[in-house]
Amino acid sequence: MSTEAKLVCRNVWKIFGAGAREAVGAAGGKPNPEELARAGLVGAVRDVNLEVRTGEIFVIMGLSGSGKSTLVRCLSRLIEPTSGEILFNGENLLAASEARMIEIRRHQMGMVFQHFALLPHLTVLDNVAFPLEVQGIDRAKREERARRMIELVGLAGKEDVFPRQLSGGQQQRVGIARSLAVEPELWFLDEPFSALDPLIRREMQDEFMRLQSVLKKTIVFITHDFDEAIRLADRIAIMKDGEIVQAGTPEELVLAPATDYVAEFTRNVARSKVIKVSSLMHPLATSLPAITISQTASVSEAAPLFANAGEVVGVVDATDQPVGLLRRADVIDVMMQG
Template sequence: MPSQSVKLSCKNIWKVFGGNAEKIMNETNSENLDETLKEQGCVVGVRQANIEIYEGEIFVIMGLSGSGKSTLVRLLSRLIEPTAGEIIFDGKNLLDATEEEMIEIRRHKMGMVFQHFALLPHLTVLGNVAFPLEVQGVSKVEREKQARQVIELVGLKGRENYYPSELSGGQQQRVGIARSLAVEPELWFLDEPFSALDPLIRREMQDEFLRLQNVLHKTITFITHDFDEAIRLADRIAIMKDGRVVQIGTAEELVLNPADAYVEEFTSHVSKAKVLTVGSVMAAPLNANDVAGHVSVKDLIADVAVKVEAADKPLAVLDANGEVVGSLSRDKVISVLVAGEGYAGD
């Protein structure tokens, strides 16, 4: 479970592309800002974004192509400079770091994976994964030892001496993942790492990724334009549109309370049973005689459906302490499964 301590955040961060963007932003009042930026040929990549990423969570940034996701993740790692705003990493303003300090931070504390990343074609899997450690100045024996461990972790044991051209797309992406993990980063950024893979391999990689996170507990920023991928992976999701972060929440919160029509559109095709918890649809507790068995308030409807449907009475709903907090009937589960609705209460 992720903690609630903030590992990385940004405050009112802007990225405006174009020559004198900063000057325009400083000199123009907010009503005329958009118009003036446009007149001057500037493009807004990220607009006044505020996010907080908790230690150990998978924070997914989701949005259509061009909505500003990659720009935001580059700002968070300070690969590009913000036009305005702050980035706070472990309580320190990242913008105060010198260029040398930033290189050190990126080398030692940040791991990055991109959709189209370059493996070094003349290096083997082992050489590619050990490369960031070589850059750090780690000895050959030590870096190869560490590289072998992460190669095993991502399921490529036995392929240490293959060259990238001898690997499938999915395997190459695993090498990229291993390489990004070699330095044991505190922050792990993944920008659409699975988007180029075909659906079956993609699902496999998602499972693999969740398995890795169960072992590693990294603080992760994961970008995708696919809401299904987002709900499979995310602890929390930020939805972006036109450079703005329009809503942040769990998949369930986004489905239950979409902030606007755009978020609703994204969530409308999602199987409700896979995001709604028992707690969001349960009714008042019943007498002990009127229930058969129990489920947890945090279970997903999809995961308890078979059990509830098989029971001849409603089930008791228990909280984390085993206290009865509600009841769940077959009719309710069926209404979620069939209509995809029925969660708004009785």
Template sequence: MIATVTASPRPSTDIKLACRGVWKLFGQGAERLLADGRYPDGEAIRAAGLVGAVRDANLEVRPGEIFVIMGLSGSGKSTLVRCLSRLIEPTAGEILFDGRDLLRMSDREMIEIRRHRMGMVFQHFALLPHLTVLGNVAFPLAVQGIDRATREARARRVIELVGLAGREGYYPRELSGGQQQRVGIARSLAVEPELWFLDEPFSALDPLIRREMQDEFIRLQASLKKTIVFITHDFDEAIRLADRIAIMKDGAIIQTGTPEQLVLNPATDYVAEFTRHIPRAKVMSAASAMEPWREGAATAGTVAASDRIADIADRVEAADRPFAVLGADGQPVGLIGRQAVVDVLVGRSRGRQ
């Protein structure tokens, strides 16, 4: 069973962003309720006339990973991401960015970090209507005081990166919803952030454009390798994008793990219900369904241990011999054949526990 918080602390060099015991209580007297280190439950918070938006949150985000925070409306996920960037002041706890506590930084230091090291994209992308695409993307660089030639050159590079080359002179009203969202993403990327926060950036888009933007996001991340905290309420979106997922309920993080771990080993009934309708083939890896490697085995080809069953099912099912499963070092670690894939597709496989 997976723990309800992140794994035990790693060396600070392995962690880009962490929060330790973060609370956000709205209402008068919030600090007093937490002053002596108590951990009030929901009943005590309500009795004090407070709202427990974030309760004792703990997480760690590794460099270069997409860390998804998800939950239903009102679960606290958006409040938590605003605490992580200090757009909202937490009531208690620590928020560590490269090992430094953001809560101990001055307003001036936080402004510099947001201008130069953090990027943010929200559901409502708030483009400036009187500026062109180029002007919108270059705007945060102008705020930094970067000269016009430099900022426009950088803006043109990220505009091309998000697939909007040729539309630099367009105004927001002349763009589709998906194109406007690309401008918002480009504007955020223009500051070349080390840490990127995205709060339900695609939820206002129709399904086809949303899928297109997810594909674009995956392409961008493969190229840029940013450290990303991504907020969503859509588990299908989460499993497409995430390296790891934290599930929130009533302000608390109740389980953190890979999509595969959450589906195969839910820590609570809530997580089990949350993930119940997700086809296991979408999250299970070849490593979870393979049998041990046999030296000299005749194989039809190779798959990676991390490949998801849904992505390799057609090839494996069509072959009359198993496929060798290769580990990260390129060496065979197992075999996966037609029956193992069929078992996963029809729900007979329990996976590796």
């Protein structure tokens, strides 16, 4: 993951109601909720600032009505923000023409929503190839790329099947393949698994992580499920009443909540799920043990290894180079904290 920002939000507002822009201007760019209410306006997104880094999974989460889905639609200008700046690769999207935005969405952004929105009269192959047809790509080339995406999401052999003949999880895979067919730089996913049964949802999360390990996309992922967020996210932003109240790694949110709301939001999360091995490891003073784990793994993932590892497990980085040791006693301490 790069530290370079792919997407930057600066003071983004989305206010619903007549005279919204005038209300923001009259309040010096930062109207408070009372001012909005008096004017009969609703602040769905309020003064949002965030950066999404190249190659990371950035999760935006909050309860229903917190503004997370409105925000993600503002980021792609499917909904027009009231004010602020949204920079994509340094280009201010709010200054872009509608024709330019169509070009960006067609060629550089992918989108997956909770409702699959597959075209029922088209086969799986034609559904996945559809955005490439809109781009004007010739049939042979778009079908070749569509077949690669179908294989990537584990649906090889289903190319000639219609959506009604697929399970919910398979339909969602088609939606994912379709959004990937345009080979997007930036991928928006708005609660893509929330309509699925729990077991299928878990399988789709695993599939999503497998895809990300291969594709290394820059992803903005919307969810209201904190367990899903900590499984998937490099960083998380928590929204409340249209505002981002805290953004950081899952570990930072659980161990150092910035507000009472964040503390309550994360109260029931097991620390072992969010504390990373890198936070507990000790310097490597001896040779690397035979059993190892990634420094980015959670303590809960490391714990079962001690059944065969004895007192220490080796810790390695993304290139499998040794970086430290993890001790059984430290893991037990975290697990006992609940």
